[in-house]
Amino acid sequence: MTDIAEIARERDERLQLIRNSAASLVPRDGGLTRVRQQRFAKQAVDRDTWSQVCSMGWPGLCLAEELGGSGLGMAEYVALLEELGQGLLPEPLIEAGLVAPLLPAKEREALLSGELLVLPAGIMFESKEALPSLSDGRLTGTVRHVVLGGAADAWLVACDSGLAMVHRSAEGVDVIEEPTQDGGHLAHLRFRGSPARQIDAPPAALDKAALGCAAYLVGLMDAALERTREYLNVRRQFGRPIGGFQALQHRMVDLKIQVELARAMVSEAARAVDAHESPMEYERLVSTAKVKAAEAAMLVTRQAIQLHGGIGYTDEADIGLFLRRAMVLLNAHGSVSFHKRRYFRLLESEGAL
Template structure:
């Protein structure tokens, strides 16, 4: 497998990093988190102008027809800068809409996703069901030509800023997906903020009336595309974590070169050198697994092979995130826990990275079950 970036990927990655370095520094990020909206409209427009929202969409819908491997260096850059805009979730929801929606549904939303005027969100987690991907407590029943939606979804990233939600629900024939306006009657949002600064919301649907045009694809046929979308999301979440781990390692290495004890830099102490090397090896192993997961998601192979690659990567990256985040904080000493140091915020990002789209225990069980 080729682990080197193509020229196009390298150029895009450099463009994203250059923008983030000049417009999304640590202090600017703190201002975004503290704002009422919790995201930067300027950053969102810039991401769209760079084509990030269009990479994974088909060319017929105004996208570039790319995949997870094309987005991998982008997600690494976003993870390194600790970007809090719900770009990942909007990309995943848009790609799912492109794969399941009809021409009218795609035409209504995807051009806006491409130009940055529309954001989407995917609502799939349910209260009390951990990481189960098939909906159970959220259901939709037919009422005339439309549908009535009832149930609840948990920790929906970007729900408040989304023009539409894609909501998974149980119907009589299986799993179905619906386009839902998060501000329509029948939807209640309970917003909150995750430990790493993302804006999320728990949603409750009570007798929500939906038209026939809200259903994506055929009723009861959505579980396979939903599973594929969540594997795609998990692979990109792994890439985001790689970027955060890379920053944690580089920042810690630089600190050990400047922090002196007994008149000498602590980087000269052999025991600390061993720990830094372990961090680097762990990072490179995790990145290799992330690349494999992205390649399997982009491939046309067996769904079990895709799932095993993604789950294997998530287990490895969750373990790597824990080791590197803890080591980076410990080697920075007491200041590694302060609000003023980016390392402490990177620790939180990596803690959440181990939980999103399934934790290590969930994916270890899934890996074994897909054998």
């Protein structure tokens, strides 16, 4: 019993250290000055900030130690992402973490050190578009909706023969950036016989990326709700803070329940991954967590804006930034409809339906 208590204590300390490591980029006072400065910036990813992210080992947090990572589990990863979600971290940490285990040693080391920003292009759960074709070391085709793709030094592209690496400086590469609600962008990449290198790699850990996104959304809506609580305790009407009105208190409690339900689902999915449960089991739990976090984040952030009143709808009000980010992440790393379909498909295969 003592050993179990000691293991639990060490785990809690480790998780707290992970959360504390986010303090340099997520101010404890909740300030979003840096996030506002980065919105729609010409340089979509601030390289100085990205160097900080890499120096703390975040892109390789779950990567095996023999591959240059920290070798930690999903519990630590979701704890970090939840903390970063509270501060609306705009950097492509989840995307970099997705490609890190897929890269050859040289490129992986450069990614983890912050020297080379490699982002995934077309590596996703589902795609309705034809994959680019790789022939004789040349890539031809189009990939759409690449998160912050215009900021990358290179892309790891899903193609008809697996994966291919293409550098930004390669000939025949066209990049069109489409702004997103949160101030970032999605890039549309067109390859016209661009020089590319085929990469032999294990299957992408898409479920870890989806769970990381769910954890980020939990942190996002938790911070939005806390800001709303503070506002309700300051805004006065009829001679007293409106936070004392019972109707608003009931709404806040309902929203808090949604946050905690999503947090519990993310934690349970992370536990299943770390416990090496069957793929069918943790895939079902990941889909459950992603759907719940995405839908709850939309509910909480919309309600938070309403509870702020008219000022909540202005661009100057920080509360609006949380809804904008939630809208962008709603269908990231597997759409809500995909995860719902997968959940029911897995239940059917288990004989539960």
